[in-house]
Amino acid sequence: MAGSVTSDQPADGVLRLSFDNAEKRGALDHAILDAISDAVDSADARAIIVTGSGDFFSSGYDIGHLPAESFAEDAEKLVAHPFTNALEALDRTNLPTVCAVNGPAIGGGLELALSCDLRVSVDSAKFGMPPAKLGLVYSHTGMRRFIDAIGVPRTRELFLVGRRINAETALQWGLVNELAPADKLEAAALALASELAANAPLSISGNKRVIRELLKAQGELAPDVEAELIALREASFASEDMREGIVAFGEKRPPQWQGK
DSSP, X not given: OOOEEEEEEEETTEEEEEEEOGGGTTOBOHHHHHHHHHHHHTOOSSEEEEEOBTTBSBOOBSOTTSOGGGHHHHHHHHIIIIIHHHHHHXXXXXXXXXXXXXXXXXXXXXXXXXXXXXXXXXXXXXXXXXXXXXXXXXXXXXXXXXXHHHHHHHHHIIIIIOOOEEHHHHHXXXXXXXXXXXXXXXXXXXXXXXXHHTSOXXXXXXXXXXXXXXXXTTOOOOHHHHHHHHHHHHHHHTSHHHHHHHHHHHHTSOOOOOOO
């Protein structure tokens, strides 16, 4: 069963997008990602809130169910297109965006949260990037997003060690901007979004453009290097190790890595 996204306007000028895939711990599938992309691009608002449903924000890409015979192709299609499109929509919008992290944010779920301008998190949330536990080479564009937010040392710790961190650590690192108890998260996110919506729209859009261009100017990859990094990522989807990592995760056992 596919996930869904509902929208409402909880305050003047604020659009809230709530995605729901509770049976899969908020896994990001085509339906959710396409709906987020379309809603952000067509938003008639002054600020946007993105949030999950239930006790889990998002466990990341919805790839655990993919058949083994087409895993590499199907996984790459999800990650390279709907997921990228949703993140790019959040990147390019001139509207300020707030992510209300209602529970654990893992993998692609954490990158989705990081694609918003600001993040308010429930104080019991956990955060993690599991590529090293799954045999995945992460995208260079996604890795850059983390380096921009928390710096190289913390990005190394997050991606190479692969352990989860708590909300207080995420706040210290800069992964989130504010913490709130579960029963006050909605109000905290709405208060922040309403404050953003009340600010001068030309200033908001102009300052977002300045930040965007400054980050872009830090250095583009040479085409051959970028192609090599993309090939590394694609190869990881086709590797025996990633198939083993996904199966071992589902079976709750240590993976048996082969290095191929």
